[in-house]
Amino acid sequence: MNSAVGSGAIIETDGLTREFRVRDGRRKRLLTAVDGLTVRVEPGEAVGYIGANGAGKSTTIKMLTGILVPTAGRVLTCGLRPVPDRRRLARQVGVVFGQRSQLWWDLPVRESLRILAAIHMLSRAEENDRTAELVEQLELGEFLSVPVRQLSLGQRMRAEIAAALLHSPRLVILDEPTIGLDVLSKQRLREFLIGERRRHGTTLLLTTHDMGDVERLCDRILVIDHGRLAYDGDLPGLSRTVGAQRVLVVDLAEPVPDLTGLDGATHLSSQAGGLRQRLAFDAEKTTAAKVLAAVSGQAEVLDLTVEEPDIEDVVRRIYAASR
Amino acid sequence: MRATARVYWRLLAAGFRRQSAYRLAALGGLVANLTFGLLKVAILFATVRAAGGELHGYDTASMSTYVWLSQGLLGSVNLNGRTDLALRVKDGQVAVDFLRPVDLQAATLATEAGMSLFALIPRGLPSVLLGALVVGMRLPSNPVFYLLGTVSLLLGIVISAATVYLVAVAGFWLVETRGLQILYMLASGFLGGLYVPLALFPGWLRAVAAATPFPSIMMDPIDVLSGLGGEAHAAGLVLAQLAWLAGVAAAGQALTRAGRRRLEVQGG
Numbered sequence: 001m002n003s004a005v006g007s008g009a010i011i012e013t014d015g016l017t018r019e020f021r022v023r024d025g026r027r028k029r030l031l032t033a034v035d036g037l038t039v040r041v042e043p044g045e046a047v048g049y050i051g052a053n054g055a056g057k058s059t060t061i062k063m064l065t066g067i068l069v070p071t072a073g074r075v076l077t078c079g080l081r082p083v084p085d086r087r088r089l090a091r092q093v094g095v096v097f098g099q100r101s102q103l104w105w106d107l108p109v110r111e112s113l114r115i116l117a118a119i120h121m122l123s124r125a126e127e128n129d130r131t132a133e134l135v136e137q138l139e140l141g142e143f144l145s146v147p148v149r150q151l152s153l154g155q156r157m158r159a160e161i162a163a164a165l166l167h168s169p170r171l172v173i174l175d176e177p178t179i180g181l182d183v184l185s186k187q188r189l190r191e192f193l194i195g196e197r198r199r200h201g202t203t204l205l206l207t208t209h210d211m212g213d214v215e216r217l218c219d220r221i222l223v224i225d226h227g228r229l230a231y232d233g234d235l236p237g238l239s240r241t242v243g244a245q246r247v248l249v250v251d252l253a254e255p256v257p258d259l260t261g262l263d264g265a266t267h268l269s270s271q272a273g274g275l276r277q278r279l280a281f282d283a284e285k286t287t288a289a290k291v292l293a294a295v296s297g298q299a300e301v302l303d304l305t306v307e308e309p310d311i312e313d314v315v316r317r318i319y320a321a322s323r
Numbered sequence: 324m325r326a327t328a329r330v331y332w333r334l335l336a337a338g339f340r341r342q343s344a345y346r347l348a349a350l351g352g353l354v355a356n357l358t359f360g361l362l363k364v365a366i367l368f369a370t371v372r373a374a375g376g377e378l379h380g381y382d383t384a385s386m387s388t389y390v391w392l393s394q395g396l397l398g399s400v401n402l403n404g405r406t407d408l409a410l411r412v413k414d415g416q417v418a419v420d421f422l423r424p425v426d427l428q429a430a431t432l433a434t435e436a437g438m439s440l441f442a443l444i445p446r447g448l449p450s451v452l453l454g455a456l457v458v459g460m461r462l463p464s465n466p467v468f469y470l471l472g473t474v475s476l477l478l479g480i481v482i483s484a485a486t487v488y489l490v491a492v493a494g495f496w497l498v499e500t501r502g503l504q505i506l507y508m509l510a511s512g513f514l515g516g517l518y519v520p521l522a523l524f525p526g527w528l529r530a531v532a533a534a535t536p537f538p539s540i541m542m543d544p545i546d547v548l549s550g551l552g553g554e555a556h557a558a559g560l561v562l563a564q565l566a567w568l569a570g571v572a573a574a575g576q577a578l579t580r581a582g583r584r585r586l587e588v589q590g591g
Contacts, residue, residue: 067421069584083583090424102419104337106344111337118333119423121326147344 010171010203011041011064015073017227018059033059035227036073041220043170046197046204048218052319056227057207061175064205065095078171091120094169098176101156102163103148109159110144113166120167127166134162137192154185161189165196172196174206178213190216211315223318230318239314245280247307248291252277253300262294278307330425331433338437349445352398356450360394364458367519379522384461385549389520391454392545396476398446399439400483400540402517404490404507406435412494417586428488428575435484436477463550471557472548478564479544485571486511486536492575495582510535516542539567 016037019030034056041047051057062068063075066082066089075082078092096102103112113134117127135141138158143151151159157177165172174193178186194217196202208214214221214235221238223231231238247268255274260267264286268278281291288306295301342349367386371378381389408431411417420427454460463469490507494500512518515537521529532538543564547557 062418065422067418068586086421087424087426090422093422095422097419100416100419102422104341106341107337111340115333115337118330119425121330 008043009040009076010043010045010078011039011205012076013040013064013073014038014075016060016063016070016075017072018056018063018068019071032227034063034070034224037224037227037229039222039229039232041203041205043203044197044201045220046218047206048214048221049205049207049224050209050214050221050315051207051224051230052315055224057224058175059227060224061095061173061205061207065089065093065173091167092169093171093173094164094167095173096157096160096164096175096177098157098174098179101148101160103156103159105149106147108145108147109140109151109162112148112159112163116163116166122167130166130168134165137195138162139188153180154182157181157185157189161192168200169202171203171205174204174208176208177206178208178210186210186212193217223315225319238318240284241318246283246288248279248281248288248295249305249307250277250279250292250295250301251275251303253302256299259295259298262291265291265294331429334425334430334433335437335440338434338439339441340437341434342438342441346445349398349442352442353446353449356394356397356446357453360390360450360454361458363390363394363518364454379520380551381520381522384459385551386520387454387458387460388462388549389545391451391458391460392548393517393541394454395443395447395450396479396541396544397517398442398450399476399480400515401435401439401487402483402508402511402515402541404487404504404511406431406487406491408488408491409494409500409504412491413498413500421583428485428572428579431488431491432481432484432572435487436480439480439484461549463548465550465554467554468548468550468557471554471561472544475544475547475557475561475564478561478568479540482536482564482568482571483511483540485568485575486540488575489571489578492578492582495578495585511537511540514538515540516545520545536567536571539564 016034017032018034019032021028022031033054037056037060049057049060059068063070064077064082066077066086069083077089080089080092082089102116103109104115107115113131114127117131122130135144138161140158140162143155143159146155148156148159161177172193178189181189190213193204197204204217206213206217219234221231221233221235222229223238231241233241248265252275255272257274258267258270259265259277259279262279265279265281268280270277279291279295281288292301292304364387367381367390368383371381371383371386376382378386408417411420417427420430423430455462487507490500490503493503497503514521514532514535516532521532521538521542524532532542539560543560546552547560550557
């Protein structure tokens with residue numbers, strides 16, 4: 001019955017809604033954290049789920065995994081109903097909450113992995129193979145016998161990921177997995193996730209405030225704002241939707257006055273008395289080459305760079321537009 | 324079925340190992356147990372002597388048995404109402420527990436039982452041994468009491484974990500369960516027979532205690548282990564413990580199921 005309804009999608013929601021009663025001074029009011037979310041994710045996709053704090057990201061994840069009971073609407077994850085089928089679903093989903101730990105605080109990492117292997121009823125061979133794979137990929141070897149409470153944040157996050165992925169889940173949900181990590185740790189984590197997806201065809205759903213995560217990991221983006229889906233598509237499409245502009249930066253042979261009168265481009269700023277100038281242009285209406293040609297008509301260009309739209313800015317525009 | 328048993332067995336072992344990570348705390352617990360044990364000896368021995376050497380079936384030797392068994396059990400049964408789970412409900416960490424393909428109650432009880440069993444090594448056994456050495460006590464010669472006593476002790480440990488579990492899952496409704504925890508602490512110690520043997524209570528208070536699971540956590544295992552009242556009485560106590568275990572475990576299942584609908588994960 002479940003598989004008939006699921007029809008192959010790994011996540012399928014229809015009008016998914018969750019309300020909370022919140023105390024506001026003396027009064028109680030109803031807060032709609034997720035509001036009529038309808039979305040479908042196919043196996044193998046990598047989806048970035050982004051939105052401001054309080055937009056409803058974590059609430060959605062908790063409903064997808066059977067932790068929270070929806071107020072209204074329908075949800076199927078891996079073809080299962082998350083709340084009644086919670087334990088069956090848990091065998092197919094791996095979740096990392098960046099702010100919560102699923103490791104045993106007092107025990108060595110190795111011990112946590114062994115307990116989780118037992119919890120997921122892995123055979124001895126499965127357990128050994130998968131543990132060896134994760135230890136190698138995530139470089140856990142050096143701290144495998146260290147109690148979790150003595151790990152650094154970067155080490156702990158790697159161990160958390162290993163713990164969530166030990167049972168080779170079809171769907172991996174990461175709730176701000178790179179929060180607080182340094183650049184190198186973020187980079188390694190992303191590389192691991194890309195590799196994991198390539199090797200096992202795992203579906204990824206991740207929430208993040210780090211746009212680097214989205215750019216490098218995701219081929220589809222969902223933007224949620226005030227509980228509603230504000231955007232569903234790819235990254236370039238998102239930039240186009242909000243009309244984000246690209247920026248051409250030119251280094252000139254000699255200082256010239258601000259290049260204000262160019263066709264299709266607007267002058268943003270000048271540095272070093274006009275030696276370096278930043279020009280914004282709309283990628284829908286003109287091209288970097290045309291703008292460059294226009295600049296070359298007025299000054300000699302020594303060097304140039306094109307700045308891609310800043311995704312933080314893109315998202316900010318979406319929030320601003322829907323407010 | 325065997326795989327399921329392996330899951331909870333592994334969780335029990337994890338609890339055991341977790342507790343073993345804190346040896347210094349266990350030593351501190353032992354010192355406290357011994358100190359309060361000596362205090363209880365002083366007060367209860369004086370009471371027995373004031374009553375003419377025998378009080379409700381206790382002489383000083385059997386009173387000593389009561390004191391050291393109760394002090395030894397104290398490290399392994401939960402008479403303070405505090406649990407990891409209550410904290411996890413309060414800060415929302417319980418969300419992680421629900422992401423595992425295990426029953427929350429069974430997993431919690433297995434872990435707690437593992438921790439309790441470990442505590443017998445640094446706290447339970449030394450309390451009884453040192454008490455026997457320093458003060459002296461009477462132990463039964465019939466091995467039946469040791470066999471039944473072990474069963475009763477294990478039941479007491481699990482009943483205590485299953486009863487504090489009720490306090491913890493009340494957090495699905497209350498969030499802050501400290502008031503309930505303090506109530507549990509006051510009631511369980513007093514009615515469980517931590518301060519004086521329940522035989523010293525007036526009849527009506529014994530009836531009140533018998534209406535709660537608390538005697539089956541501490542007083543019953545002590546009575547069975549010390550062999551007071553004979554084999555049939557001991558067997559009856561173990562059966563009553565089984566009934567209490569079934570009752571509190573069923574209540575825990577029902578509360579967990581109802582609470583899941585109420586759960587609002589705290590802390591985002």
